[in-house]
Amino acid sequence: EPEVTQTPSHQVTQMGQEVILRCVPISNHLYFYWYRQILGQKVEFLVSFYNNEISEKSEIFDDQFSVERPDGSNFTLKIRSTKLEDSAMYFCASTPGGAYQPQHFGDGTRLSIL
Amino acid sequence: AQSVAQPEDQVNVAEGNPLTVKCTYSVSGNPYLFWYVQYPNRGLQFLLKYITGDNLVKGSYGFEAEFNKSQTSFHLKKPSALVSDSALYFCAVREAGFQKLVFGTGTRLLVSP
Numbered sequence: 086e087p088e089v090t091q092t093p094s095h096q097v098t099q100m101g102q103e104v105i106l107r108c109v110p111i112s113n114h115l116y117f118y119w120y121r122q123i124l125g126q127k128v129e130f131l132v133s134f135y136n137n138e139i140s141e142k143s144e145i146f147d148d149q150f151s152v153e154r155p156d157g158s159n160f161t162l163k164i165r166s167t168k169l170e171d172s173a174m175y176f177c178a179s180t181p182g183g184a185y186q187p188q189h190f191g192d193g194t195r196l197s198i199l
Numbered sequence: 200a201q202s203v204a205q206p207e208d209q210v211n212v213a214e215g216n217p218l219t220v221k222c223t224y225s226v227s228g229n230p231y232l233f234w235y236v237q238y239p240n241r242g243l244q245f246l247l248k249y250i251t252g253d254n255l256v257k258g259s260y261g262f263e264a265e266f267n268k269s270q271t272s273f274h275l276k277k278p279s280a281l282v283s284d285s286a287l288y289f290c291a292v293r294e295a296g297f298q299k300l301v302f303g304t305g306t307r308l309l310v311s312p
Contacts (some may be wrong), residue, residue, distance in 0.1 A: 089242070116298070127305065128243070128289065133298035141298040176242055184231055184295055185250040190242035 087111045089191035091177050097197045098167055106162045106194045108177030117160045118178040118188060119152065121145070128176070134160065164196075172198045201226045201294050205303035212280045213311050220275040220306045222290030231293040232273040233300065234264055236286045243289060249273060260284070280310045 090109045098104045110117050119131040133141045134152050151163045160179075164171055174195050178188040202225045212218045224230055231250050235243040247258025249266045257263045264275045273290060287307050291300040 091242075118298070118300075120300075128291075128300075128302040130299035130301070135298075143299065178243075184293055184297075185248070187233055187245040187248055188300060189245065190235075192240070192242040 089177055089179055089189055091191035091194050093194060095195045100169055100198050101166050104164050104167055106175050108160045108191060109158050110160055110179030111189060113181060114179035115182045116180045119162045120176045121173040123173045167198045169198050172196060201292050201301040203290050203292050203301055203303035205290055205306045207306050209307040209309060211309050214282050215279050218277050218280045220288050220308060222273045222303060223271050224273060224292045226292055226294040229295045233291045234275050235289045238286050282310050282312055284308060285310045
């Protein structure tokens with residue numbers, strides 16, 4: 086069964102540095118998402134992306150964050166200047182389309198900010 | 200605003216017994232409801248969904264869920280639990296017109312042999 090893949094599985098970065106998290110969504114999917122899960126807390130929506138633009142974003146997704154689909158297969162999340170509170174598990178998800186379709190999640194990237 | 204409540208942090212059940220993991224939700228419009236399971240060091244794995252139609256929906260690994268509109272609930276059930284069902288279970292809601300999934304805080308299911 087096709088899967089969403091995320092790299093790296095663990096990223097350690099110094100505070101203030103830029104970090105890029107990478108995702109390869111399922112190939113025929115059209116909608117892409119980023120979520121995060123701070124340790125011990127609930128999974129939170131960050132952003133959704135469709136047709137090469139952001140379709141919805143949360144209050145968390147401020148100017149420090151950006152997303153991009155640089156080619157036909159990758160979907161990236163960039164954090165421009167990382168803060169300690171950005172430490173979390175970041176999940177990428179994708180769906181073929183339609184609100185009734187389930188979102189399929191990758192295994193996540195654990196981001197640790199030092 | 201959409202919200203999901205999972206009132207139990209942990210549910211303990213003996214193998215072979217039925218299990219229920221509770222979920223209630225709040226949305227303004229029509230809800231699309233989902234259950235996901237998370238095993239250690241893995242992502243969220245889709246189990247089942249309710250969109251419309253029959254209130255009892257069946258999903259993967261023998262799980263089912265019952266949608267109750269009047270009680271705004273979507274409880275996850277399984278007639279006979281397995282030790283391998285032990286994991287973290289998340290209920291989520293998506294409101295029509297919105298892209299995002301809103302998750303509950305998760306319920307840890309522990310099935311003892």
